[in-house]
Amino acid sequence: MHQNTFTQNPTKPVDVKDRSIGELIDAMTHTGFQGRKLAESVHAWNNMLHEKNLTIFMGLTGAMVPAGMRKIILYLIENRLIDCLVSTGANIFHDCHEALGMKHYVGSHKADDRVLFENGIDRIYDVFAIEKEFRDTDNLIADFVQKLDDRPYSSREFIYLLGKEIEQLGGNEDSIIVSAYRNNIPIFIPALCDSSIGIGLAIARRENCNLKIIDQIKDVDEITQIVEKSEKTGVIYIGGGVPKNFIQQTEIVSSIMGIEGGGHDYAIQYTTDVPHWGGLSGCTFDEAVSWGKISTSAKKVQVFVDATIALPIVSHALFEKTKYLKRT
Amino acid sequence: MHQNTFTQNPTKPVDVKDRSIGELIDAMTHTGFQGRKLAESVHAWNNMLHEKNLTIFMGLTGAMVPAGMRKIILYLIENRLIDCLVSTGANIFHDCHEALGMKHYVGSHKADDRVLFENGIDRIYDVFAIEKEFRDTDNLIADFVQKLDDRPYSSREFIYLLGKEIEQLGGNEDSIIVSAYRNNIPIFIPALCDSSIGIGLAIARRENCNLKIIDQIKDVDEITQIVEKSEKTGVIYIGGGVPKNFIQQTEIVSSIMGIEGGGHDYAIQYTTDVPHWGGLSGCTFDEAVSWGKISTSAKKVQVFVDATIALPIVSHALFEKTKYLKRT
Amino acid sequence: MHQNTFTQNPTKPVDVKDRSIGELIDAMTHTGFQGRKLAESVHAWNNMLHEKNLTIFMGLTGAMVPAGMRKIILYLIENRLIDCLVSTGANIFHDCHEALGMKHYVGSHKADDRVLFENGIDRIYDVFAIEKEFRDTDNLIADFVQKLDDRPYSSREFIYLLGKEIEQLGGNEDSIIVSAYRNNIPIFIPALCDSSIGIGLAIARRENCNLKIIDQIKDVDEITQIVEKSEKTGVIYIGGGVPKNFIQQTEIVSSIMGIEGGGHDYAIQYTTDVPHWGGLSGCTFDEAVSWGKISTSAKKVQVFVDATIALPIVSHALFEKTKYLKRT
Amino acid sequence: MHQNTFTQNPTKPVDVKDRSIGELIDAMTHTGFQGRKLAESVHAWNNMLHEKNLTIFMGLTGAMVPAGMRKIILYLIENRLIDCLVSTGANIFHDCHEALGMKHYVGSHKADDRVLFENGIDRIYDVFAIEKEFRDTDNLIADFVQKLDDRPYSSREFIYLLGKEIEQLGGNEDSIIVSAYRNNIPIFIPALCDSSIGIGLAIARRENCNLKIIDQIKDVDEITQIVEKSEKTGVIYIGGGVPKNFIQQTEIVSSIMGIEGGGHDYAIQYTTDVPHWGGLSGCTFDEAVSWGKISTSAKKVQVFVDATIALPIVSHALFEKTKYLKRT
Ligand SMILES: NC(=O)c1ccc[n+]([C@@H]2O[C@H](COP(=O)([O-])OP(=O)(O)OC[C@H]3O[C@@H](n4cnc5c(N)ncnc54)[C@H](O)[C@@H]3O)[C@@H](O)[C@H]2O)c1
Numbered sequence A, B, C, D: 001m002h003q004n005t006f007t008q009n010p011t012k013p014v015d016v017k018d019r020s021i022g023e024l025i026d027a028m029t030h031t032g033f034q035g036r037k038l039a040e041s042v043h044a045w046n047n048m049l050h051e052k053n054l055t056i057f058m059g060l061t062g063a064m065v066p067a068g069m070r071k072i073i074l075y076l077i078e079n080r081l082i083d084c085l086v087s088t089g090a091n092i093f094h095d096c097h098e099a100l101g102m103k104h105y106v107g108s109h110k111a112d113d114r115v116l117f118e119n120g121i122d123r124i125y126d127v128f129a130i131e132k133e134f135r136d137t138d139n140l141i142a143d144f145v146q147k148l149d150d151r152p153y154s155s156r157e158f159i160y161l162l163g164k165e166i167e168q169l170g171g172n173e174d175s176i177i178v179s180a181y182r183n184n185i186p187i188f189i190p191a192l193c194d195s196s197i198g199i200g201l202a203i204a205r206r207e208n209c210n211l212k213i214i215d216q217i218k219d220v221d222e223i224t225q226i227v228e229k230s231e232k233t234g235v236i237y238i239g240g241g242v243p244k245n246f247i248q249q250t251e252i253v254s255s256i257m258g259i260e261g262g263g264h265d266y267a268i269q270y271t272t273d274v275p276h277w278g279g280l281s282g283c284t285f286d287e288a289v290s291w292g293k294i295s296t297s298a299k300k301v302q303v304f305v306d307a308t309i310a311l312p313i314v315s316h317a318l319f320e321k322t323k324y325l326k327r328t
């Protein structure tokens, strides 16, 4: 090896001038640290979008909807920047809540929580919401559940029908769940009951003991089938948690089923977790290579950043770069 | 207010001398930062153990079993330092794996993952395992599932029966799942399918399409009933994730059901997450007060530390302090 | 207090559309978590720029220059978005290095460091540089030192003269140090010797034992005088470290000297550190209020983010918002 | 390579039983993640102590003295577990403060800082102190400075004389600075003026403009000479910051001076920083190998943990393991 193997590509300091978000991202490509990684993630995502027969899975965690990231997810769905969403229950619950006309509020992370409690205000870091309104949404979900058939549903089926219901209730168009319903983008929530949706389900169960069931095994089966039918797959994780592992493990499941996908072909993660605690949320995509979850030749970018910073920047940069793109 | 309101209690620098783990923890009580918090967590847990009619819930996340924390959890169960466990599927899967005589290995976080992949080695940060052996355990679980009845099970029921099965297979006594079965400590896994146990379930499903179902709504109902029957409750979180929220939300569910518990009475968390990303895992117990999940008067300690450091220290300190305690 | 005290200001989800960086920042003002904080920091900085008789101090840490942030600092200096810079030695050393025509290179954080060492490549996370070239710059600094008078210099004087020297050597115009020299913006480096500049100074010392001295007490005195002469002050920290505390403590020094400034009036920090370890770098501006370093009524924004993400975004947003501003 | 290359060494789950701190550390050696790293750090330090002709440098950052870690540092000095200390000014200032009979107090990180300010209380996360008393210590230092000769001092000389002064003032024996003075352990403070000691120096300067100077170049020279005279060197970092880099760079300085040490031979760090922000505090010892700061064959352990947890545990484990050791 020669020294100049390592010095092909000088950094180019970013200068400040009139330019667009996409142009700024391009400039950040020649810098270092997480600024560069953010830029690389945009390029990797953009490349995914230009691949043929590639299915893009997004894992969504963190309180992204309360934090105002809802219309960005909507944009990703409607413009087919993702093909399948795996989410926490919380994000979809909060989406229903806003779809039904209720709000989250700009609050403060320094508020006195006892005072908030007395005033019926729930706090999510620096965002507030009204407890009573949450209970209204809980009950609305419980009522909806009563109308379901007495049979097992995958979370995807459940969310599809809930999206339809919210649309019929006049839920506004900016809703993730309504838009996924209309665009036929599957949404999986593997830990559905760990959220206010689960609370709604539990209320319904106590009121009516029939067998409206969320069948999580069906979830594994359905998402694995999507992977099995895809020539290639790309994964994008907002945070980590259950959605990350749930998507990662599809490669193991299908390999055990005898369908060797060879691991996901692209992998992007925006996370605030770190590798050295050994958890799945923070682990590198290199570690995932050892398991066969990620292909040995995959393009992999892990960006350490709050997703409430990354999502606005990245979505606008992609908007600019993919204006005339029609994915197939 | 007078200045001396704030200066009642001078710090006492820790001196180095011959002393036990419990004595060191006592000394750390008069220091600052996370060292003091670690000590406070031991005192809070110890206090919980001396309360009458208090049920202790533990949420377990992170790859604690691969990292060698298995017998500590076992100790907590057998000596009734906890009354109910909510875990990720991964930890219980890895427990089964070791119970059946297989191992995890001391590895390196700097290993070349492509080489590991070629050699059939899976990496969890600096711990290794053998992929083929994992698949054996997957299949064993799939076989066990076939023997179940065609009806919905809560994850608690499922894990109880799996514990029984592992015992009958001669699974060793150091197993969390076997010991929980014997001691009748309920284990819930709300996102059961998000783990290799889920892989086993999915294999079984494809082989046999009958209705062996994991019913997560039943989980919510069952754990809420435990809370409702408890005079007081204490919660201890190793990490965060779904188990944390799942235990936290029991207070909301029972309040909606009309049984006002007033929030958990003690709360301890050992975590590497932080509050300012707005996620549920890192959020403070103060924030949880606004939601009514934690009582306004609860004793609350959040310690920012890798649980693989906290668990050995804390368990040994409690061992020392609770030697002659018989909980009722 | 009424519930609606807390619900005056609903969050507004960011929609994806054609807009500028400044407009995106404006949209992020109505979201949550660090995305909102980033937006608030832009507004606070912009407000500072519209204050009369306010002096803006910037503390600069982290390997910002190797990471390609050099021209952004240059922009801040030339357009007077800051009035005084306190830096680590490393950043100014790396600036001299690039000013003299040498480069940093886009590398990889996964490189094998033994191979790099054998090839004479130094790594800074994912940025590379050539060790031999660093030694050239070290020696150039040592030669420059030889020309100084045998008397104590504050680091500010030293850097001023070094800027002049680099300019005369034909150092390019994109240099922080050259531009600060030309624009008469003071640069302090309180821990000057803790960097390759210090290495140059130590080489010079061994070659020539006369008293060319860096007098850090003079630094404290000089920067305190700037504070004392300012009606108001604002502080902006990139990272933390010595520069943060050095600027913070000016308020204590001048208060002890009998000049009560009442604490800095604006405070912004972009940091990856956190409060709960008790260190100065991560501590909140609230904590600083207890010390009298920050005014009780100051506008304070702490953003948890890699500065290589924050600096490009924030500088371009400010560029847009302050186009026609002439600070006085 | 064969699979069994990777599976030589099974993890051994820690069981809970009656055992000492040193025995617990031994048990943690066979686990994973930061728990194992903590154990490995004890073994590496212990090995260092058994080497002949090895000089141990400790870098000390973070508010360790306010957090009650003072007597642990004292223990390390008195029992020669370290040979040279490089510290922030703050830690030594707080040590003087306690040596003179003043205190830090157990406080709360949730206190209202405006109320603290009104009551003259300074907060360091969850530790309190009395502002007026700090000013007394500042003035005491200013008075001491007046007695110095009008010549440049290295920070080491200065601290040595200050230790002597504190001893003469009857400063108690638990003091780091007094004990280092008595045991002739050099203490360097490269950024001396960035602390309340610097405030004392600045007060003295204004009162008396003569040339009592802290000569930081002399610091670089002196510490490099210690390295040059050592056959081998080991480094232990509590946190990072200037002390870490200052010790790291000694290898570069001496190499430029023609004395090739080949990099430090042992390296331990207890830190809460992480590598991926590119800063010096969080960077890995592997990165340092590329620079030649750490030997390619060095034993290197980086532990991600609050030092207020690590120091009590590690010091007691070493106490146990080195009882009969006489270092030479
Ligand atoms: N967050 C909520 O408001 C909330 C409310 C009710 C229920 N829950 C439930 O709790 C469980 C876990 O929720 P969670 O997603 O909040 O958990 P979490 O905090 O565990 O986050 C999951 C992962 O995402 C990362 N992350 C979190 N916030 C991030 C951010 N802003 N930017 C980048 N990465 C981020 C975390 O580091 C973690 O690795 C889910 O089942 C959810 O339904 C959450």
Ligand SMILES: NC(=O)c1ccc[n+]([C@@H]2O[C@H](COP(=O)([O-])OP(=O)(O)OC[C@H]3O[C@@H](n4cnc5c(N)ncnc54)[C@H](O)[C@@H]3O)[C@@H](O)[C@H]2O)c1
Binding pocket: A033, C060, C061, C062, C063, C088, C089, C090, C091, C124, C191, C194, C195, C196, C238, C239, C240, C241, C270, C271, C272, C273, C281, C282, C305, C306, C307, C308, D240, D241, D242, D245, D273, D277, D278, D279, D280, D281, D282
């Ligand atoms: N970094 C280098 O390449 C380098 C090289 C030689 C000498 N040094 C010396 O080491 C000392 C400390 O250097 P440092 O500034 O790298 O130390 P550092 O890593 O201690 O960083 C200082 C503070 O800034 C924060 N920080 C670091 N990188 C950040 C980022 N990307 N975004 C936001 N915040 C960030 C850290 O959390 C920390 O609080 C200085 O005296 C410097 O001269 C550094």
